[in-house]
Amino acid sequence: MRIRWRTLRGSKINMKKVYLLSKVDEDKCVGDRFCENVCPTRAIRMVNKKAVVDETKCAGCLHCLDACGEGAIMVLERQAPLVLGIDTTEIDPAEIGDLCNRANLDPEERICVCMDVRAGEVAGAILQGARSPEEVSLLTGIRTSCGMWCMAPVQRLLQAHGDAKKPDKGYRWYPIETGVWDIPEEVARKYPEYRLEEDSAQFREGTLENLVSIFKAKS
Amino acid sequence: MLNAAVSPPKIMPSLMGPVLPPKRAAELPGIASLEVKELFPDIPDRIYLQGEDLSKIRTATEKALADVDMGMIKPGDSVNLLCSEHGFSILEGEAYAEMLRTIKDVVRDRTRCENIRLRFCVGGALIEAREMIPYFGLAEAFEGRVAGVGPFDRGVPIETEIGTLYGLAKVYDADWIIHAHYDDPRETYFHRLVGRSLKAFTMSYARLETRSVYHMNFGSRSSNVVPRAIFESPFVQEKFAFTCFQVTSPAGIIGVDADNDHQQLDRRLMVNTLKSYGKLLRLFAEIDECIAVLDAGRWPWYLHAGGLTSGNLLKGPTDYLDLEVGSPRKKYPSTLNPAVKALVVNHSWRELFVDLASWYPTIVTDPEIAKGLPQRVVRNAFIAESLEKAMEHAYEVGKTDKAILFDGSYGAINLTPPLGEYLLEKAPAVSRKVDGELLPMWLRQRGIDPEKAY
Numbered sequence: 001m002r003i004r005w006r007t008l009r010g011s012k013i014n015m016k017k018v019y020l021l022s023k024v025d026e027d028k029c030v031g032d033r034f035c036e037n038v039c040p041t042r043a044i045r046m047v048n049k050k051a052v053v054d055e056t057k058c059a060g061c062l063h064c065l066d067a068c069g070e071g072a073i074m075v076l077e078r079q080a081p082l083v084l085g086i087d088t089t090e091i092d093p094a095e096i097g098d099l100c101n102r103a104n105l106d107p108e109e110r111i112c113v114c115m116d117v118r119a120g121e122v123a124g125a126i127l128q129g130a131r132s133p134e135e136v137s138l139l140t141g142i143r144t145s146c147g148m149w150c151m152a153p154v155q156r157l158l159q160a161h162g163d164a165k166k167p168d169k170g171y172r173w174y175p176i177e178t179g180v181w182d183i184p185e186e187v188a189r190k191y192p193e194y195r196l197e198e199d200s201a202q203f204r205e206g207t208l209e210n211l212v213s214i215f216k217a218k219s
Numbered sequence: 220m221l222n223a224a225v226s227p228p229k230i231m232p233s234l235m236g237p238v239l240p241p242k243r244a245a246e247l248p249g250i251a252s253l254e255v256k257e258l259f260p261d262i263p264d265r266i267y268l269q270g271e272d273l274s275k276i277r278t279a280t281e282k283a284l285a286d287v288d289m290g291m292i293k294p295g296d297s298v299n300l301l302c303s304e305h306g307f308s309i310l311e312g313e314a315y316a317e318m319l320r321t322i323k324d325v326v327r328d329r330t331r332c333e334n335i336r337l338r339f340c341v342g343g344a345l346i347e348a349r350e351m352i353p354y355f356g357l358a359e360a361f362e363g364r365v366a367g368v369g370p371f372d373r374g375v376p377i378e379t380e381i382g383t384l385y386g387l388a389k390v391y392d393a394d395w396i397i398h399a400h401y402d403d404p405r406e407t408y409f410h411r412l413v414g415r416s417l418k419a420f421t422m423s424y425a426r427l428e429t430r431s432v433y434h435m436n437f438g439s440r441s442s443n444v445v446p447r448a449i450f451e452s453p454f455v456q457e458k459f460a461f462t463c464f465q466v467t468s469p470a471g472i473i474g475v476d477a478d479n480d481h482q483q484l485d486r487r488l489m490v491n492t493l494k495s496y497g498k499l500l501r502l503f504a505e506i507d508e509c510i511a512v513l514d515a516g517r518w519p520w521y522l523h524a525g526g527l528t529s530g531n532l533l534k535g536p537t538d539y540l541d542l543e544v545g546s547p548r549k550k551y552p553s554t555l556n557p558a559v560k561a562l563v564v565n566h567s568w569r570e571l572f573v574d575l576a577s578w579y580p581t582i583v584t585d586p587e588i589a590k591g592l593p594q595r596v597v598r599n600a601f602i603a604e605s606l607e608k609a610m611e612h613a614y615e616v617g618k619t620d621k622a623i624l625f626d627g628s629y630g631a632i633n634l635t636p637p638l639g640e641y642l643l644e645k646a647p648a649v650s651r652k653v654d655g656e657l658l659p660m661w662l663r664q665r666g667i668d669p670e671k672a673y
Contacts, residue, residue, distance in 0.1 A: 038371040063371060066344045111435070114570070116595075146343050146570070148370060151431035171373045174428045178382035179436035183444065187380050191444055193413045193665060198545060199441035 015085035016115055016141035020060030021076045024051045028072035035064035035073060037170045040143040042134040059084065059137065059144040084141035088124040099123040102160035103153065104181070104203065111153040114145030122157050131163045133173055152176050179203075221251040221639045227626035228269045228311040230516035233350055236568040237591020240584060242606050244514045244565050244624045245633045252631040253639040255469040255525045258646040259498045263491075265471030268630055269310040273317045276472065280321035280463070283477040287461045292330040292395055298460070299393035300326075300335055303423040304342045306401045306465065307351050308517045310629055314472050316355040318465050319399055323361060326397070336364040338390055340423035342518075343570065345369045374426040377455065379448035385426035386449065396458045398481070401465040402488045404496050405521055405528040408539045412492060413665060414443040416464065416485040420455070421446035440542060450481065464488060468495035469526035471629040490672045493661050497540065498646075498653045499527055504536035505645045506558050508619040509638055510610075511579075514565040515627035519575060522567065522625035525632035529625040532556060533575070538657070542664040555579070560617030563609050564600070569593050576600055580616045584609040 022043075024035075031049035043057035044064060051064075051072070059082070065073040088096065100107045100119050107120030117140050125139035133154050137143045142150050155176045158164060166175055180200050188196035224245040232239055244250065256262050266275045292298060300322060306315035323335050337357055341347040348367025352358055358365050366389060374385035390396070400419055410418050421433045421442075433445045449455060462484050463477040468491070478484035511532060515522040520530035535556040537544060561580040569592050575581065581600040583589040589602045601616075603609035614620055621638035632642075659669040 037373070066346055066369070067371060146370075147427040148343075148430040149434045151428045152435040153431075155428075156436075174374050174376075174385045174426055175383075176428050176432055176436070178384065178432050178445070180438065180441045183381055183441075187444070187448075191447060193542075194442075194444045194447070195438075195440040195542065195545075196444060199438035202438060202545060 014121060015083050017081040017083055018060040019078055019081050021055060021058050021078045022053050022064050023074045023076050024053055025072045025074055026050050028070050030070055034067040037172055038063040038067045040137045057138060061144040086121055086124050086139050088120060091124045091127050095127055096120050096123045099157060099160055103156040105153055112142040112150035115141045117142040119153060122154055126157055126161050220257060221253055221636055224250040224633045225252045225628055225631045227628045230566055231354055234346060236566060237588045240565045240588060243626060244512045245626055250633055251636050251639055252633050253642060254631045258642060259650055262470050263468040263473045263495055265473055267314050267472040273313060276314045276317040277321045279475040280318050281325060283475040284325045287477050288479050289326060289329050291460060292332050294331040296332050296395060297334045297393040298332055298395045299338045300397045300399055301338050301340060301390060301424060302399050303340045303419055304347045309401060309403060312355060315401060315465055318475060320360045322399055322463055337361045339365060339367045341367060341369050370427040370430060377449055377452050379452045381444060381448045384429045384449055386424055387426060390424045391458060395460040397460050398462040402467055402492055404492050406530055408534045409439055410443060411440050411539055411542060412489060414447050416488050417446040417450050420449040466491060467526060469499050489665060490667060493658060497658055498650055499525060500531060501653055502642060502646055502649045503527060503532050505649060508558055508560050508621055510561050510563060510613045510617050510622040511559050512563040512565060512622055512624045513567040514624055518568045518571040520571055523627050523629060524623055524625045526629040533559060540661045560619050561613040563613045565606055582609045582613050
């Protein structure tokens with residue numbers, strides 16, 4: 001599949017404004033690290049066995065609020081919104097297109113349905129120096145909601161760029177290695193009802209519509 | 220024949236959605252109902268609708284479990300009874316809760332195992348479990364042995380024939396697991412009804428990365444190999460005891476089925492779903508224009524009308540049960556259904572709106588409801604003063620007087636009379652086509668001889 005990067009809907013930056021901010025109630029925090037493990041931007045770290053939120057990184061996803069069983073997370077409104085987004089016009093479109101091609105993604109393909117992030121934006125973030133899912137999130141806002149759609153394409157793009165490192169500790173994220181493109185032949189033959197060979201052929205041709213493609217935008 | 224609107228299932232208050240609406244859409248003057256069996260008399264009869272006698276569910280569960288082998292479970296063992304959030308959205312959820320309570324009682328009585336833990340697997344956030352466990356009295360029923368499990372929780376690697384995938388550690392931290400689920404055919408456009416009964420192994424019971432693999436690294440047909448590979452893995456098979464499903468038709472809950480042989484159960488469920496829901500699915504595809512009213516207590520795609528979820532209308536007229544329909548990538552046209560002329564939001568959980576509000580003219584029925592919806596929805600929506608005003612606006616914007624209410628109902632569809640009459644007119648031809656052409660094709664594509672499926 002060869003796809004040329006064009007524009008991101010004609011705009012320079014697809015901005016996400018973050019209005020919320022998590023704050024830790026130190027009296028309630030028991031240092032169990034649940035919040036640290038679910039934070040998509042690594043905004044939470046443990047200092048003296050208490051969680052501390054880096055305000056410059058908190059994407060307001062509220063995963064920490066959901067994960068904390070102690071009620072130690074408070075949510076505040078920011079004085080001024082934190083803006084997440086990347087100006088892809090400053091990056092060579094050919095490089096973005098090439099990285100997406102290697103990950104077998106269309107640069108304009110929406111890979112995060114919650115935060116409205118395109119593959120080209122993530123490729124741009126990687127080309128600007130992001131080397132981990134957390135760094136990609138900080139530059140694009142991706143992974144700051146459900147995470148159930150975007151995690152595989154984020155890792156595919158990082159892997160295509162040669163940045164396939166695993167998380168150092170905890171369970172912030174797990175590596176993804178499986179896709180229709182490398183299903184063993186014997187497995188495809190074992191389960192004919194799943195049409196693996198047909199979908200794999202479509203993938204190789206660049207015509208496979210994954211499950212998120214149904215949500216493609218009108219313009 | 221059209222009847223007065225039926226009372227829809229009540230909405231559970233939740234922080235996942237806005238405040239409860241002051242009025243349900245079914246209470247509006249001019250809303251009628253159409254019984255699903257009036258459309259298709261061969262839809263299987265129900266044993267339960269919301270608010271009815273739960274003892275029928277208990278009896279059906281006990282009967283289904285009677286032939287299930289539980290000999291592998293010893294008195295000192297631990298058992299995780301796995302349930303999923305969406306089951307509690309079906310007909311107010313009490314039937315699913317009763318099925319779970321009954322499974323626990325039967326397993327305890329037959330095995331003398333006391334350590335039976337309910338693992339409440341959420342769709343997106345642990346708050347779902349924190350709200351529903353007390354709402355349904357599950358902590359008392361399971362003597363406190365209840366825990367919510369979410370997609371961000373610690374994972375456990377599962378070696379499968381397609382590579383390493385990640386389940387949730389709390390799902391698998393017992394000697395045995397029981398897969399307790401429901402056959403609601405939501406998202407037929409995703410699972411294509413091939414192995415649908417295992418989908419929870421790649422969603423509810425899996426880490427977010429594995430859910431993303433299912434969504435993004437496969438097409439809609441091939442993605443079903445992911446839960447199958449997890450289920451067939453030695454890790455899961457060593458723990459798997461049996462499966463128990465709540466079985467439905469558009470009429471309501473029709474029974475409970477259980478088996479140690481999951482694949483045999485899957486085939487029974489598949490045949491039932493194709494026969495029970497196939498005609499209504501194709502009838503939805505015939506709708507030429509309508510207003511879709513979201514008025515129930517889950518995410519916008521998962522609200523029922525006549526037992527079918529809103530996603531099955533919003534996703535468009537394509538026959539996703541036809542496995543010859545592949546997954547061609549199309550450049551940018553949305554596949555959202557152009558027959559839906561406007562969305563009215565009276566109540567819905569706030570996430571998963573995705574493009575809906577930018578694709579469809581969207582009208583929110585009340586400023587207070589709007590406060591509980593995502594900004595990206597509200598930005599693109601018209602905020603009405605009341606439900607009545609919202610509907611008036613929707614009819615005007617959509618230039619149609621046909622409206623369907625996704626208000627959680629089974630047994631009947633609440634709608635406007637013009638849509639009811641339209642559906643009644645279309646139903647006979649749909650029925651003939653499904654019986655004579657589509658159902659045999661769907662069955663054959665899934666390796667089932669149509670002659671033996673009746």
